Amino acid sequence: MNRRLRMWVLLLGLAGTAALLVAAAFRLPAFGTGFHPYGDRAVHEALARQTANTVAAVNFDQRAFDTLGEETILFAAVLGTVVLLRQARDERHVEPAPADVAAPVRRYALVLLPVTLVAGLYIVAHGQLTPGGGFQGGVVAATALHLLYIAVDYRALERIRPLGLFEVGDAAGEAAYLVIGVAGLLAGSSYLANTILPHGTFNTLSSGGTVPLLNAAIGMEVACAVVVLLARFLDQAVEIEGEGANEGENEGEGERT
């Protein structure tokens, strides 16, 4: 199929999809409607379990099993990326060179590092109260470590980032979520049921039953997963060099001289 014909097929498909979507849009409940039966019930249930952040209650209480699936997708994707971005046979490992960093950048990043780390942990810990939670806080905390790469260089980052430990942390976060789920079973109710802990006082750190625990498990997994993911991509950029490409260049030069 040539490019022109392909374009026509594409336009036909897009026009058809657009027509269907527009037709569907006019049959949906009007934007801003006051009728939200699921939302009202979710808010009611969240308040009954003393969870101020109802979004966290939906994710880690009412739909906790779906979040397990989501977390497993993350785990599997990290595993896939680690396998895809490993050092291949025709590649070699080069030591990253020390780099010069402008003094203001260095100061700014080093000041921001602890602030970002604490902010990340805060967001994880307050997931049941304010917007945020394990997913968001985990990413912020993982970003904090990488400020060291901006402030100093890749060797400094590698020193504070024992990758094996973070891989174990990723798995431990996933396992902790599963174990908290089993605890619900052992307590006599169902898997991941929010019944094993007292629900606490509304709008305090210890409220929400298992929600803060699941948030912490997710936070750990996400932080470790992001560190491992970025490490694999950074290795590709900084440390791993294709030997084939270099050899090709050298041979070419040899022929020319």
Next chain:
Amino acid sequence: MMDVLPYLVAAWVFLVGCYGLATSRNLIHAVGCLAVCQAATYVLLLAVGYRKGGTSPVFADFTPGARAVVDPVVQALALTDVVVGATVTALLLALVIQVAKRHHTLDPDELSELRG
């Protein structure tokens, strides 16, 4: 018109992403287009859950019942959507790196032959 405009915006963003995906000449660009398609689902989800005059469904700074809140279920779904989108993007970019290494090209049209 305002009743359906957010839904139409979601449809438009989705179609633009699809167009970019189909006509892309660069795999990294294609991964970006997929992210655009996914952004349409965020718009759709949040539009479905909106309630006129509603605030965020987080009761940290006002008493429950004092104000109307938007639907928390779709917000939770949007969070799931974001996480899955980010992981899929990471996996696809890893694949793109491998494609670039093995085939020395990022143009999907040049990737017609199999190579071990």
